Every structure is written in structure tokens, then in C-alpha cells.
Amino acid sequence: MSVRQPEVLADTTGASHLHGPTGGSPSLFHREPSPLLDSDRADTEASNTKSSGAVNNGSVQKKTVYSLGGSSVPSIDSAGGVSPSTNNSDFGNLSNLGNFSNLANIGDGLKSKSDRNSSSRVSNSSSNINSNSNSNSNTNSNSNFNINSNSDNGINKSNSNDISNSNNSSISNISNNGSNTIASSHSSQNGQNGHTHQTIGFSADDTSIHNTNSGNVNFTSTINNRDGSLGNNGGDNAGDSTLGNSQGVSSLANNRGDGGDSTSRLYNSSNPDLASDDELPPDGSSSAYSSSGKDATALLYKFRFIVLLVYPIIIFLGELVHISQPEGTYFSNKRNIFNVFFVKRAWLWTTLAFIAIVVRAKVATNSTSGPGIKSATQSGSILKAQSYAGYHLVLRYAAATFWWVLFTQWFFGLPIMDRVFVLTGGGCDGLVEKVAEAAMSTNPAPGDATSPLPPLPVTSNSPLNNLVSSAYCRAHGGTWVGGYDPSGHTFLLVHASLFLWFELLPLIVTGRATSTGTGIGIGSAIGTSTSGSSSGTTKPATTFTTSLSVRLVLGLLAFWAWMVLMTAVYFHSFLEKLLGLVCGYLEVLLVYVVAANHPQLGAILGV
Numbered sequence: 001m002s003v004r005q006p007e008v009l010a011d012t013t014g015a016s017h018l019h020g021p022t023g024g025s026p027s028l029f030h031r032e033p034s035p036l037l038d039s040d041r042a043d044t045e046a047s048n049t050k051s052s053g054a055v056n057n058g059s060v061q062k063k064t065v066y067s068l069g070g071s072s073v074p075s076i077d078s079a080g081g082v083s084p085s086t087n088n089s090d091f092g093n094l095s096n097l098g099n100f101s102n103l104a105n106i107g108d109g110l111k112s113k114s115d116r117n118s119s120s121r122v123s124n125s126s127s128n129i130n131s132n133s134n135s136n137s138n139t140n141s142n143s144n145f146n147i148n149s150n151s152d153n154g155i156n157k158s159n160s161n162d163i164s165n166s167n168n169s170s171i172s173n174i175s176n177n178g179s180n181t182i183a184s185s186h187s188s189q190n191g192q193n194g195h196t197h198q199t200i201g202f203s204a205d206d207t208s209i210h211n212t213n214s215g216n217v218n219f220t221s222t223i224n225n226r227d228g229s230l231g232n233n234g235g236d237n238a239g240d241s242t243l244g245n246s247q248g249v250s251s252l253a254n255n256r257g258d259g260g261d262s263t264s265r266l267y268n269s270s271n272p273d274l275a276s277d278d279e280l281p282p283d284g285s286s287s288a289y290s291s292s293g294k295d296a297t298a299l300l301y302k303f304r305f306i307v308l309l310v311y312p313i314i315i316f317l318g319e320l321v322h323i324s325q326p327e328g329t330y331f332s333n334k335r336n337i338f339n340v341f342f343v344k345r346a347w348l349w350t351t352l353a354f355i356a357i358v359v360r361a362k363v364a365t366n367s368t369s370g371p372g373i374k375s376a377t378q379s380g381s382i383l384k385a386q387s388y389a390g391y392h393l394v395l396r397y398a399a400a401t402f403w404w405v406l407f408t409q410w411f412f413g414l415p416i417m418d419r420v421f422v423l424t425g426g427g428c429d430g431l432v433e434k435v436a437e438a439a440m441s442t443n444p445a446p447g448d449a450t451s452p453l454p455p456l457p458v459t460s461n462s463p464l465n466n467l468v469s470s471a472y473c474r475a476h477g478g479t480w481v482g483g484y485d486p487s488g489h490t491f492l493l494v495h496a497s498l499f500l501w502f503e504l505l506p507l508i509v510t511g512r513a514t515s516t517g518t519g520i521g522i523g524s525a526i527g528t529s530t531s532g533s534s535s536g537t538t539k540p541a542t543t544f545t546t547s548l549s550v551r552l553v554l555g556l557l558a559f560w561a562w563m564v565l566m567t568a569v570y571f572h573s574f575l576e577k578l579l580g581l582v583c584g585y586l587e588v589l590l591v592y593v594v595a596a597n598h599p600q601l602g603a604i605l606g607v
């Protein structure tokens, strides 16, 4: 076995050195072959409890570092490689011309400078890996990595990482298990062509690649992913982009400079969003291939259309029965348990159902594809994908709640429905008498806590803001008479139902309601596995738990529809129900249709 003697380099850090066998303390160093070492290499092992630095000028082929904690190794330069090293503190900067292998590092900074094959396996947290070598194979587990690579690399990573790649280099064969952003910028010298080819396969997703090219760069990107976006900002030359996603929503955007061909292909199993910049040269082409994506889009629109039709039909059918003056039933009694316990608290139940949808979306997200369906705001989208990111959900819930409040609870005083009633000549009848009766029977001072009625806010001759609400009026024995009284029940039930449908349908059509499903199908959404996915496979039913929330929401929606029918059959005039119905549509149409077609609003609301 040929043995190269280590040399001691000047310690640029000024810290104490780890010395090789000929230059250091014998008590600290001894030759001991590492199981991972090449047979023709000598090893240097440092058993380090206090060392703060190690410098090796390259004569040592491999360096083994054990640091037992409480200490740090700020700097190691090794020509030959650094192998099994356990460091309970920080490595400072590891610069290596050879192989890193099995470095467990909780610190920061790992640089590979080899001009030959080099392999790094790093278990790490919070590290930067700067690699200048060719044909590297970097395997990283743990989180918070920044990999800056100026070379051809194979990078295998798990967890969340940012990879940035600069210069004329390529990253290829990246397999990944986390949420990642890969930013790659390339520039080429005059007359020199840069060429980049990225093939990235992810076993988990939410990955986006943004390439910024300038100069003569021929850029080819391929992502095989479950849910991601690929954005190419091309330079002067051709760029082919292919994004193949097996799941979820993908967006592929090409913003080209001048000249060159560009072909963008988006293969996606569910929801594609392909957008190309307007300045695409005439010979550039962009196309989305996604049969199931189109299917999902068509299915979503079909479902939305049906849902939007259902409630007017219910009202019309109910009205037909209503005009025949049907016999009273349990449901014609205002005090029936369904009315009192459910409809009168309808927003509470709607909120719970919405939370069930959110949970379902998150479960689907965690088990399949990152943070849920991504927002896609570019024009030309086949499907404006709905975002299930937390802030988008909160905003949409807040908007729906706000509209419910304005219409039924408070609108700078009386709620909208009561203002309509008063403005059309309605008022509270009999309330003054009730108050007087109450006062006569108990003789308390008005406003006294012992009074059976709270003080009457005002009389019916007061300005609009001071009138009692319909709720106050009815609750205290008055009768809400005259005027035009929009049906609060119709409004609330329709508004709540549409809100829930529009949140649920994207999950259903994309199969996101199952943890294992891909592609489309209501079957996968409710766990019955009846429809095919894009791959032509039929997904098995998910567990009872995963489909339960969807079933409960569908059950609530069926119940709401029934109660709309009962309102239509037994209560209100037709026009009052019609107004309730129309107002029940307003917010949902505004958010999911109008805002969805407005770039900024759509982006804010995630629609």
C-alpha cells in the first residue's frame, strides 16, 4: 500500500491544527484504516475533543475527524477526502478536493473543490454545500440545505431544500423528497454556448424551478414531479421545457427573450396551467398535454354548473308546492329541531364543515403533494387552480363570513335584509304594546335588570338606524309585518351551501380528497374508488377517516338543500325567497368567478 505523508499547511484560521502523523502529537494521531478508505490511501484520524481547526494541504488522502462535542472544527482543507466524521459541534468550512463521505454535521459550510469525481454524503442541518467539482454525487438528508453548485451534480436530498445553481453548469438527476425551490441562473460568454439540461425527478413535490438565462444558452428542463412549477426565463436562444407532473396542479411559464425556438410541453395528470409570455417568437410553441387535466377542468365546470342550477330549481319546485297551500308538517313548524338547532346556527355548522374540508385538503396535501393545490394566475390557464394554502383559506372564509354578517346580522346598524324590509315599508308591529304589557305586569323601571324585556331601542317612527331588527322584533313578541322581507333562511342556506361546494369541488375533481389518489374522480374524493386516474389505474378507497370529513360535508349539504326546500314550501312569498336566493349567490360568484378571472384579486384569494 502506498502511503503519502501528510503535510501541514499554514493555518489560515489561526486556530490550533489537527496534525498528521509526522507533524502532530502522537497522542492525538494514529494511523488506523477506516472501513471506507481506499486500500491504496493513507488515513489520518483526529480524535478531537478540543480542536478548533484542521488544515491539510492535500498530502493526506483521507482525514477522519471525531469531535465529541463542546468543540468546533471551523476549517478543514483536505486534498484526499474526509471520511467518516462525526461532529457534535459545528464544522466551520470544510474544503475538500476529494470525497466527503458520511459527514454528520450540525454546522454550516461544506465545500467540495474536487476536479474529479467526488461524492458527498452529508447528514446535516442548516448547511451550505458549495460544490465546484464535476460529477459530484451529493446525498443530503435533513433540512435547510442550500446547495450552490457550479458543476454537474447528482443531488439526492430529502426534506426541504433550496438549490441554486449558477454559472454555466447543469444540475441533473436530482431526486428529491421535500419541498424545494431550485433557482438556476446561467449566462454564457460571447460566442460560447452554454447548455443546460436538467432532469429532475421528485418523489415528493411542491417544487418549483426558476431558470434565468442570459446570453447564448440552450436550456432544456425536464421535471417529473407530482406538483410543481417550472419557469424559464430564457435568454437569446432556444429553450425546451417539459414539465411532467403526475398529480396536482402544475404551472409552466416560459418567458422568452428574443429569437430562438421554444417548445414548452406540459404533461400533467390533473390540473395544468401552461402560460407562455406574449413575446414568444412565432416559431415557439406551447402546449399542454393533459387529458385528465382537461377532464378535471371540464368536470369541475360541470359540477359548478349543476350546483348553481340546483338551488333555483329547489326554490321553484318548492314554490309550486307552496302555492297549492300544503298541509302543515313537522317541518312547517318554526320550532322544529332542525330549524332551531341547525339552521338557526347555520354558520356555525358551515364553519365546522369548512374546517373539515380544510383538514381534508391538508391531509391530501401532506400525503400527496405539498401545500395543496397551487395558485395559478397566469392567463391562458385551462383551470384556474384553487389554492388551499392557509391564508387563502382564511381569506375566503372571512369573505364568506363577512357577507353573512352584512346580510343577516349587522350592516352599520340593521342588517341588509332588515333594511330592505324597512325601506319597502315594513316594521315591527306590536312590540311597543308588548313592552307596555310587560311593564304593567312587573312595574319595573324601564331598563331595569328585572324587566322581562330589554329596553325597547326605539319606536317605529325612528330613523332607519334606530329601528329594531327583525330578530329583536320576533324575539320579543312583535310581528315583522308589511314591506318586503327577504328570506334570511333562503339566503343563509344557499350562501353557505355554495361556499362549501366551491371549496369542496376542486378537491373532488382532482382526487385530492384521498391521500393516495391521483387524477380525478368523485369516487376517490369520497373514498369509493370508482373513477380512473390519469394513469388509467383505479385508486383504492382510502381509510374511513380520510373520507369521513368529505362525507360529513356532503351530508350537511344535502340537509341544507332539504331545508331550503322546506322554506320554499312553507314560508315567505316567492319574491322574498328569490331575493334571498340571489343574495345567496352574490359572494360566491364574486369570489370564485369574478375575482378568479382577475389576476390580482385571484392571486390574493387563491382562486
Ligand SMILES: CCCCCCCC/C=C\CCCCCCCC(=O)SCCNC(=O)CCNC(=O)[C@H](O)C(C)(C)COP(=O)(O)O
Binding pocket: 343, 344, 345, 346, 347, 348, 349, 351, 355, 358, 389, 390, 391, 393, 394, 397, 408, 409, 470, 471, 488, 489, 492
Ligand atoms: C389554515 C386553516 C384555515 C381554516 C380557516 C378556518 C377559519 C375558522 C377559524 C376559526 C374558527 C372560528 C370559529 C368561529 C365560529 C364562528 C361560527 C359562528 O358563526 S357562530 C354563530 C352561529 N350563528 C349562526 O349561524 C346564526 C345563523 N342565523 C342567522 O343568520 C339568522 O338567524 C337567519 C338568517 C338564519 C334567520 O334570521 P331570522 O331573523 O329570520 O331568524
Ligand SMILES: Nc1ncnc2c1ncn2[C@@H]1O[C@H](COP(=O)(O)O)[C@@H](OP(=O)(O)O)[C@H]1O
Binding pocket: 331, 332, 333, 334, 335, 336, 339, 474, 485, 486, 487, 488, 489, 490, 563, 564, 566, 567, 571, 572
Ligand atoms: N325551513 C324552515 N323551517 C322552519 N322555520 C323556517 C324555515 N324557513 C323559515 N322559517 C321561519 O320563518 C321565519 C322567517 O324566516 P327567514 O326570514 O329567516 O326566512 C323565521 O321565523 P322566526 O324568526 O320566528 O324563527 C324562520 O324560523
